[in-house]
Amino acid sequence: MKKTIAVTFAIVSLATAGVLLAGCGSKEKKTEVTVFAAKSLNGVMDELCEKYNSEHPNVTFQTNYDSSGTLMTQIKEGAKCNIFFSAGVSQMDELQAGFDGGDIVEGSRRDLLNNQVCLVTWKGSDTKVTDFSNLSLAKNMALADQTVPVGQYTRKALINAGMAGSEYTEVDQLTDDVISKALGGLEINNCANVGAVASAVAEGANEVGTVYYSDTFGYEDQLDIIEQLPNSLTGDVIYPVAAVESDNISNEELEASEDFLTYLQSEEAVKLFEKYHFTVQ
Structure with a gap:
């Protein structure tokens, strides 16, 4: 009897030691991944990070949502970022050209999603x-800033539709004043990102605005879509994503970032993107 108790105690002790050792190992491998993502990705990325974390408890996320232009500037100025998920190709291209202290991880970039600009x-x-x-029939309009991809796509549509005036051929030329004059004095509410546009229109502060189709998710009771703009006007609305490397990013973070990028292409992730009105490339 005493022998049996001794053996049992030894087994329990070994098992407990194993659990403690596993716990120590788990703690050592804790990794935090910082994601900078376009404002239009806010809802779906929160869900995706939560689902990934539930299956990979050693990886936690810090998220920063804003216009792609603002996020790009923050990264170039030294803000720590492991993954950049842009609503515009030009912002990713600029980062991929290199910046002080960092770069896009070679081979990590994926043009993952498509979206569509909507007049609401x-x-x-x-x-x-x-x-x-006939946008000029509105009294006022919420419009994202020129540095914001949806604002750039809207300006491109104005040029391609011949609504901006023949002398204007570049998006950067279409200031709010130029657009207002071209559209018969339409009052422009300049917004910092697409989320601000959606809120301004949903609250009735502005009569119309341009957002992404994905931004109408959750606003079904507050917004009506007047038109989904064709790509012939806006160009393809592509969302590239990539891992970022810099002097203050560890190998563990790079590995976790690459694994998360792979997860973003999984069947589970694709279903969530489609739920939020994105199209996966």
Whole structure:
């Protein structure tokens, strides 16, 4: 009897020691991944990070959502970022060209998603605007800044539709004043990101605005889509994502970032992206 108790105690002791050792190992491998993602990705990325973390408890996330131009500038100025998920190709291209102290990890970039620009109004607005071509019938418009991809796509659509004036051929030329004049004095509410545009229109502060189709998710009771702009006007709305490397990023973070990028292409992730009205490339 005593012998049996002794053996049992030894087994329990070994098992307990194993658990403690595993716990120590787990603690050593704790990794935090910082994700800088376009504002239009806020909802879906929160879900994706939570799901990934539930399956990989050693990896936690810090997220920063804003316009792609703002995020790009923050990264170039030294903000720590492991993954950059942009709503515009040009912002990713600029980072990939290299910046002080960092770069895009070679081979990690994926042009992952497509989206579509939508002209929206608030429910019950009784706006006279029936499509993008008669935008000038609105009294005012929420429009993302020139550094914000959705603002750039909207300006490109104005040029391609011949609504900006023949002398304007570049997106950077279309300041708010130029657009207002071209559209018969339409009042422009300059917004810092696409989320601000969606909120301004949903609250009735502005009659119309341009957002992504994904931004109408969750606003079904507040926003009406007047028109989904064709790619012939806006160009392809592509969302590239990549891992970022710099002097203050560890090998463990790089490995975790690469694994998360792989997860973003999984069947589970694809279903979530589609739920939020994105199209996976």
